[in-house]
Amino acid sequence: xxxxxxxxxxxxxxxxxxxxxxxxxKILADLLGKTIARQGQFLAYASSMGxxxxxxxxxxxxxxxxxxxxxxxxxxxxxxxxxxxxxMLDKIDHETGRMVVDRSNADEIKQRAPDCTRQAALSAYLxxxxxxxxxxxxxxxxxxxxxxNHANWNEHGRAKVSAAEFNxxxxxxxxxxxxxxxxxxxxxxxxxRVLGMRGLLEVRDKGFLQxxxxxxxxxxxxxxxxxxxxxxxxxVESLQSIFNDTMAVEYTPAVVEGETHEEATRRIRRxxxxxxxxxKKTDKGENILLDETDGFAIVARRIxxxxxxxxxxxxxxxxxxKGTSISNGRIPFITTLSTIQEIAAAYxxxxxxxxxxxxxxSLTGMVPVRPADEELEAGYVALSEYFDFVNExxxxxxxxxxxxxxxxAFLEKWREFPRYTSKGASVxxxxxxxxxxxxxxxxxxxxxxxxxxxxxEPEVGKVGLTLKTVFRRLSTLDSEDGFEAHRPGNVWWGxxxxxxxxxxxxxxxxxxxxxxxxxVVGYKTRQAQLDLWETWVYARRVDIKTMTWKNLDGRVARxxxxxxxxxxxxxx
Numbered sequence: 287x288x289x290x291x292x293x294x295x296x297x298x299x300x301x302x303x304x305x306x307x308x309x310x311x312k313i314l315a316d317l318l319g320k321t322i323a324r325q326g327q328f329l330a331y332a333s334s335m336g337x338x339x340x341x342x343x344x345x346x347x348x349x350x351x352x353x354x355x356x357x358x359x360x361x362x363x364x365x366x367x368x369x370x371x372x373x374m375l376d377k378i379d380h381e382t383g384r385m386v387v388d389r390s391n392a393d394e395i396k397q398r399a400p401d402c403t404r405q406a407a408l409s410a411y412l413x414x415x416x417x418x419x420x421x422x423x424x425x426x427x428x429x430x431x432x433x434x435n436h437a438n439w440n441e442h443g444r445a446k447v448s449a450a451e452f453n454x455x456x457x458x459x460x461x462x463x464x465x466x467x468x469x470x471x472x473x474x475x476x477x478x479r480v481l482g483m484r485g486l487l488e489v490r491d492k493g494f495l496q497x498x499x500x501x502x503x504x505x506x507x508x509x510x511x512x513x514x515x516x517x518x519x520x521x522v523e524s525l526q527s528i529f530n531d532t533m534a535v536e537y538t539p540a541v542v543e544g545e546t547h548e549e550a551t552r553r554i555r556r557x558x559x560x561x562x563x564x565x566k567k568t569d570k571g572e573n574i575l576l577d578e579t580d581g582f583a584i585v586a587r588r589i590x591x592x593x594x595x596x597x598x599x600x601x602x603x604x605x606x607x608k609g610t611s612i613s614n615g616r617i618p619f620i621t622t623l624s625t626i627q628e629i630a631a632a633y634x635x636x637x638x639x640x641x642x643x644x645x646x647x648s649l650t651g652m653v654p655v656r657p658a659d660e661e662l663e664a665g666y667v668a669l670s671e672y673f674d675f676v677n678e679x680x681x682x683x684x685x686x687x688x689x690x691x692x693x694x695a696f697l698e699k700w701r702e703f704p705r706y707t708s709k710g711a712s713v714x715x716x717x718x719x720x721x722x723x724x725x726x727x728x729x730x731x732x733x734x735x736x737x738x739x740x741x742x743e744p745e746v747g748k749v750g751l752t753l754k755t756v757f758r759r760l761s762t763l764d765s766e767d768g769f770e771a772h773r774p775g776n777v778w779w780g781x782x783x784x785x786x787x788x789x790x791x792x793x794x795x796x797x798x799x800x801x802x803x804x805x806v807v808g809y810k811t812r813q814a815q816l817d818l819w820e821t822w823v824y825a826r827r828v829d830i831k832t833m834t835w836k837n838l839d840g841r842v843a844r845x846x847x848x849x850x851x852x853x854x855x856x857x858x
Contacts, residue, residue: 326467328354330537332452332460338542338553349553351538352452352464353421358412359529362483365424367400368472368558400477402502406495406509407652408482412528413518414655416579419533422476423561425554426450427540428469434547443546450539464537474538474554475561489514490525517648571608571623581645581657582634585665586627593670595677596621612726616698620685625727629734630669636738637668672737675757680764681724701725703772703788721772721783728782728795729769733760736802751807759806759856768805774840777801777853780826797821801853808855819850 330352338346411417426449430436438446449469454462473480489495489511497507515521538557541550577583590596590605597604606612606622634642641661647654657665676682681700688696703721705713723729741750763769771778772788779785781794781801800809800818809815828834828842837843838853845851 327463327465328356330354330452330462330464332454332462338545339549347542347544349538349542350448350450350452351536352450353534353536354464355532356535357529358483358486358531358533361422361480361533361535362487362529364466364471365422365480365535366470366472367477367480368425368474369400369477370472400481401500402481402498403500403650404478405481405485406497407647407649408478409485409489409495410518410647410649410652412482412486413514413520413525414653416656417528417531419479419482420476421534421536422479423474423536423538423557424476425472425474425540426466426469426537427472431540431547431550439547445541445543445545445550448539448543449541450537471537474558486525486528490529569608570610571606574623574627575607579654579656580627581642581654581662581665582627582630584656584662585634585669586623586630588666589630589669589673590623590626593673593677595673595682596626610727612701614702616694618694618697620697620725621730622727625730628731629672630665632731632734632738633672634665634668636742637672638664639742641665671753672734675753676724676733678757679724679761681722681769697725703783705788720767721770723769723771723778723782724764726790728790728792728798729771731795732782732798732802735799736806739799739803740806756806759858760802762856762858763805774836775838777805777822777838779836781822794825804852805856809852815850815852816848819852820847822852823847 332350332352334348334350336349338349412419428449430438431449434443440446451465452462453465454460456462485495489509493511494508495511495514497505497509499505509517515525538554540554541547542553545553574580574583574586590607595604603618604620605626606619608623610622610624612619612622641664645654645657645661677686684700685693685696699718700720700722702716702719704719705716707713724733737753737756740756741753767773768776769778770776771781771783771790772785773779774785778794778798778801780791781798782791783789784791797818801822803809804818809818823835823845824830826835826837828836833844833846834842835845837851
């Protein structure tokens with residue numbers, strides 16, 4: 287049909303054109319549907335990056351890859367682990383779960399064994415509504431790849447065809463059908479994601495989730511389907527819906543046309559190393575910043591941004607957002623984001639135990655479920671109250687009165703320890719340093735653990751103390767310089783402070799809070815007193831053979847294990 291363009295209006299032409307386009311779309315959809323329906327054939331998008339490196343020195347060819355969308359059902363049943371490649375099957379040390387590298391495989395190792403202890407946590411993560419896995423990179427390896435005498439290798443040991451059979455559907459050869467019939471597919475990157483899917487498949491088809499050792503062998507423990515459903519709020523229908531989810535898999539051929547088996551193996555190995563080497567691991571602080579599921583991380587971020595204790599200062603940078611420590615010297619930080627998260631976990635577990643019990647992952651390594659907004663608000667309010675009291679301690683009252691331009695100098699003076707020469711003289715400019723424990727993450731965590739114990743600890747009366755009572759006594763301790771860790775007259779000497787190096791000791795982190803409990807209220811039972819005494823006197827020991835320690839008078843004195851000389855509780 288011919289048109290006189292001058293004689294036909296736009297309105298007359300467009301409907302005719304639309305009909306043609308719709309007809310073409312329907313024809314294409316019908317043809318594509320019939321093509322895709324073929325068993326083992328998958329619609330794929332082709333791409334390429336890099337070239338093969340041939341040992342002959344000849345110019346290599348582009349290395350292709352093909353991206354396909356699969357259901358989790360298909361992936362869990364068809365994609366093997368890289369560690370399951372034929373040459374790997376007898377190369378795993380079942381004691382350590384690590385690969386055995388010997389003469390026979392040293393030049394061929396291109397995958398590391400996955401850590402199967404992570405399977406349960408990943409399966410549990412998939413059971414959550416807010417699940418998301420990134421694409422998997424896999425290798426297509428037909429059986430002929432491992433058969434050196436197969437017709438697909440020429441007389442020079444070079445592949446006549448690619449290990450991936452891709453049939454283009456259009457002239458640019460970008461869209462086509464990838465044949466995955468009768469080929470083995472191995473996860474080059476994404477082994478643990480495949481493990482997680484397999485675990486969920488086990489729950490569905492076998493009725494339990496087997497907990498495993500690192501090498502994959504059963505640990506003897508199983509979680510029944512009923513328990514799994516109850517713990518993660520699943521039904522048979524919702525479990526099956528998970529397997530209907532889809533995700534991308536990018537395939538690369540185990541051998542590209544023109545490669546030798548050795549060249550192909552090296553290429554795959556280089557790809558694996560690049561994936562694992564160039565993926566930058568985020569810092570702990572960065573993980574907390576990005577975490578939208580861990581309730582303690584979410585509350586910690588809000589506190590760090592909004593609470594006046596952390597929002598002051600000339601530079602507005604009282605929180606180290608990325609690192610897990612505070613370096614010595616003239617820096618503006620008073621804490622780290624990871625420390626605030628640790629404080630949140632300690633204090634909220636004590637003050638709101640029933641609520642935050644659900645915030646913690648049910649399985650080791652599992653990503654927790656994001657708490658409801660009202661729970662996050664309750665956690666924020668409770669933690670804000672805790673930091674309100676912290677902010678009224680004498681140290682931080684002084685900080686509030688410092689001019690912004692003088693704040694860094696103030697922090698240096700109150701945080702750092704005095705330093706001395708080998709002859710005992712103080713190093714110039716350090717004699718006035720106070721060594722305050724609460725300007726270091728270690729001391730802040732000890733404080734939070736102590737307060738958590740004091741509001742719940744059965745030894746101090748089952749009901750626990752109020753924050754007002756606890757901080758009234760802590761304020762007395764602070765006003766009497768009781769947090770200056772370098773002073774032998776304080777309980778922290780030898781516990782959080784090393785007199786020989788004039789540096790912080792982190793070994794007291796796990797039990798140092800008990801000293802604060804003793805100072806605030808005192809342990810009531812003799813066994814609790816003996817336990818704390820033995821740990822404390824050992825930390826302050828001078829010579830175990832002569833049974834001597836440095837007491838709170840700063841003198842070397844004798845001690846006995848069964849006669850506690852703990853500090854007396856604070857008198858208000």
